[in-house]
Amino acid sequence: MNFTKFGKKMTSNAGILSLMDDLGKISAAGGENMIMMGGGNPGLVPEFQEIMRQQLLAICSDRQSFQALVGSYAPPQGDRTFSEGLAALLKKEQGWDIGPENICLTNGSQTAFFMLFNLFAGVLPDGREKKICLPMAPEYIGYADLGLTDGLFVSTRPKIELLEKRFFKYHIDFDKLWIDESIGAICISRPTNPTGNVITDAELAKLVDLAALHNIPFIVDSAYGLPFPGMIYTEAQPVWNENLVVCLSLSKLGLPAVRTGIVVARKEIIRALTSMNAIMSLSPNSFGAVLAQRLITSGEITAVSKGLMQPFYRKKMEKTVAAVQEMFADIPCRIHIPEGAMFLWLWFENLPITSLELYHRLKDHGVLVVSGHYFFPGLSESWQHKDECLRVTYSQDDDDVYRGLAIIAEVVRAAYGQKG
Numbered sequence: 001m002n003f004t005k006f007g008k009k010m011t012s013n014a015g016i017l018s019l020m021d022d023l024g025k026i027s028a029a030g031g032e033n034m035i036m037m038g039g040g041n042p043g044l045v046p047e048f049q050e051i052m053r054q055q056l057l058a059i060c061s062d063r064q065s066f067q068a069l070v071g072s073y074a075p076p077q078g079d080r081t082f083s084e085g086l087a088a089l090l091k092k093e094q095g096w097d098i099g100p101e102n103i104c105l106t107n108g109s110q111t112a113f114f115m116l117f118n119l120f121a122g123v124l125p126d127g128r129e130k131k132i133c134l135p136m137a138p139e140y141i142g143y144a145d146l147g148l149t150d151g152l153f154v155s156t157r158p159k160i161e162l163l164e165k166r167f168f169k170y171h172i173d174f175d176k177l178w179i180d181e182s183i184g185a186i187c188i189s190r191p192t193n194p195t196g197n198v199i200t201d202a203e204l205a206k207l208v209d210l211a212a213l214h215n216i217p218f219i220v221d222s223a224y225g226l227p228f229p230g231m232i233y234t235e236a237q238p239v240w241n242e243n244l245v246v247c248l249s250l251s252k253l254g255l256p257a258v259r260t261g262i263v264v265a266r267k268e269i270i271r272a273l274t275s276m277n278a279i280m281s282l283s284p285n286s287f288g289a290v291l292a293q294r295l296i297t298s299g300e301i302t303a304v305s306k307g308l309m310q311p312f313y314r315k316k317m318e319k320t321v322a323a324v325q326e327m328f329a330d331i332p333c334r335i336h337i338p339e340g341a342m343f344l345w346l347w348f349e350n351l352p353i354t355s356l357e358l359y360h361r362l363k364d365h366g367v368l369v370v371s372g373h374y375f376f377p378g379l380s381e382s383w384q385h386k387d388e389c390l391r392v393t394y395s396q397d398d399d400d401v402y403r404g405l406a407i408i409a410e411v412v413r414a415a416y417g418q419k420g
Helices: 005-010 015-028 046-060 063-070 080-094 109-120 201-213 267-281 287-291 293-298 300-327 355-364 398-415
Strands: 103-106 129-134 153-155 159-162 167-171 183-189 218-221 244-249 261-264 333-336 343-348 389-393
Touching: 046 063, 046 287, 046 293, 046 300, 063 287, 080 103, 080 287, 080 293, 080 300, 103 109, 103 267, 109 129, 109 183, 109 218, 109 244, 109 261, 109 267, 183 201, 201 218, 261 267, 287 293, 293 300, 300 333, 300 343, 300 398, 355 389, 355 398, 389 398
Parallel strands: 129 153, 129 183, 167 333, 183 218, 218 244
Antiparallel strands: 103 261, 159 167, 244 261, 333 343, 343 389
């Protein structure tokens, strides 16, 4: 069958397709004999699940509320009551000068980034091409294949700070970061998926200034961050101004299946996204917005993030770090200091095989991880480091994570030719 360029691009062997396809196939098979340490599926937080279950029961017991949940199209900008409540919350708690006209809902964050990236980058009407600048790689696997044109992203190799206890941290190399007229927007995730890195407030301020200087939007992907779900274990402040586009999500709060992305931006951008929503899907689904409406309008979402989500994931992170430091003591392994999200980024220095080969070997041994080489969109230069890293998630059952780490250590040790 002859597909268009668009068709070929969207059916290519993308990293995100490999990840989600693995998850889907294993889930359909009941997950038997496979330890799931690859995907970004949030963990089961019983208290939050019960809050949502009770809310769904209340909606289902009220005819009018149930009608709003399943029986009517939302406007293409998304559920108005949800947006009004969120705008009021962000204005009150963060001091952001916004209203509901500054918020657009999408069918998940991935859809939001597809629209935003192709809104700001690609081929302009006058024939010039614009790109998205990712200030440093590694960066989120899901960005890589979202461009309608090839080569949509440019990135910069980070500085690596070596820390005690075999930790390390990536920093933006501002001496090498180059912004010129070819850049249509800057984008960074905070916390960063896959590394758990949280760029410092000072780094964030520099990026804000760079975007303002070049009069381009600055997109901050806060799917794991502030103000919710709040998976940040270091000092960080959320920011917004007319030049920033802040992307939030209900997924990592514990509602990945409802596919609710949230974009906070100036009105001109929101109007553009609203138009794209209407053309692409008539309207975003309203299930997540209606389900989470009370959390938003009451402000309870902040308490849930601080009181349930952050402590839940922080505790799991600390247990996982301790396990890695114990099991990998005789392996040349460094951990990116986990400052947020739900992942550990493991760097196996001078690994004799590629991270992709390691992924396949681990899969054969019953552990699903993600090869690090997928997380360097826009970084075209050769760099051995790209093939020495793995992303593992600690969001699932603690016993499974512990067993998975033991298998990873065994397989990596064999790759180095060491004795167990």
